[in-house]
Amino acid sequence: MSLHVDAGTPRRAPVPPPRRNARRGPGRTLLSWLDLKAAPYLLISPYYLLFLLFGIFPLAFTLWYSLYDYDLAGTVTWTGLGNYTALLTDSAFWNAVVNTLGMFAIATVPQILLALLLANALNKRIRGRLFVRLGVLLPLVTSVVAVAVVFTQLYGRDWGLVNWILGSVGVDPIDWKAERLPSWLAISTMIDWRWTGYNAIIFLAAMQTIPKDLYEAAAIDGASRRRQFWQITIPMLRPTMIFVVLNSTIGGLTLFAEPTTFYGGNVHGGSNSQFQTVSMFIVEQGFREFDYGYAAGAAWLLFLMILIGSLINFLLIRRIGGNK
């Protein structure tokens, strides 16, 4: 990040002064005026053009689709809010909502606590810093599908390593896919394995901006390390905490790849949909049942869930350590 970048523009002789240079003729002025006024818009236009086509347009059309009823034969009929009222009384949809929220809670709470603990450890003076940080981030590089494939095998009922370890301490083998809670636990560990290190690095970055004098002053006053952590570190981390939690909320509520791979690439989420998430429900409705309207309605309800979830988490975190 050197600021002394060679600008590459060969310096011209100081005479004639640049002012006159810019006013060589009327055409030149018009051109440079145009350049000054229009160039910024030209520079941002690729982004907004693509955003309009592949961002705004689909978003608006999702709303449009959600007002129609599609059936397998391809007939389309207007239903108004029919899809939404049907969704709100559809036990399959609510099942997906409960599964999503359940896995989100089981995955996120330990993940953030572990990430804080890990960041605190990384913030100490340690040997081989880069090596340790790379090791911590290694899971992030691994694709979700790869993670899910490996963990699904580890959680296998008959030959899985987890059951073998449990068996060696006398616990009966668990059929991780068959029941609701075990499947949620298994999927949550996949999420946490992949994201805890990433969040720890984000926390670490924020921790390093906290002035060290604060800790030294606290230590002189006799505050224990634990107390320093809760009274200094946590309140100072609040903005980062908001970022991390909002990120986890969006990621957690749109969960798709892990549970899908866990059930062999099937979006049904287990024999009784015991781990089908809302994203999987959307795909099942839209691309297995071809009920586009229903899927689009579910997508809007998912968006609503994310907004509410983000708001609740935001308010909660603002309260934590609010004594700063």
Added chain:
Amino acid sequence: MTTLSAPADARARRTKAARRADLWKATPVTKIVLTVTLIVSAFPLYWMIVIASRSNREATDIPPPFLPGGNLGQNIQRVLSNEDAHYLAGLTNSIIIASTVTVSVVLISTFAGFAFARLRFKGSRVLLLLVLVTMMVPLQQMGLVPLYRMMVGLEWIGTLKAVILPYLFNGFGVFLMTQYTEQAVPNELVEAARVDGASTLRIWWNVILPAVRPGMAVLGINTFMLTWNDFLWPLIVLTPDNPTVQVAINSLNAKYGTDYVLIFSGTALSVVPLIVVFIAFGRQIIGGLMEGAVKA
């Protein structure tokens, strides 16, 4: 430089230094936490190699094998020649898709970042705010149905275009490059070039581009990884005979559920290129990540 400082002063300084050192010393707990984390981080990847280099009979042994075997080459050959997975096509497609998306996202973000950070124009604040707001919207899920219908209408289902186009832009990239340009290119440099009569495009090429190259690298690596690992959208718009590498693994997983060795070999083969990139650029990735985090 008070070389003749009183001894008391020196002692005070030394104790302060000692206390400072003590506060940041790694305790046994620190070491345990880090060691356990490293083992847990590495184990599933190690396990992947163990199973990928064994035979199916060994993979389902009880107790399971803990050391790699000698079948890796043979297993990978089975993956590459598998008729359902189209693994090689998937690998090629993933490279094409991830590279195209990366180049586009980096270029578009660098353009927009320059405009937002160093040019004055009407509506720039609102437009930048719009970028930040849309970073919160899960576009993948929200736009799924209309985007799919759009691809059907264009008859692009099963083609790489359908995967690439919706990913060519990225709000996070614009945000990152705006931050980066603000920090790496002093305003005076842009003004000076302007006074010298350089056009906006020339300033971008000669002043901005050389200065923001490290930021572009971080964004590029991030984008490549995200695109390489993406699953939901390719699964929906591609067909199994022309997949991405993730979709190919999914096909293996769906068709050969208990042929762990085959599935694991395919998975390992998809992960290794990224780990190589990650280790090669590790320092920059971590630096970029931590810098971005503080500013967010």
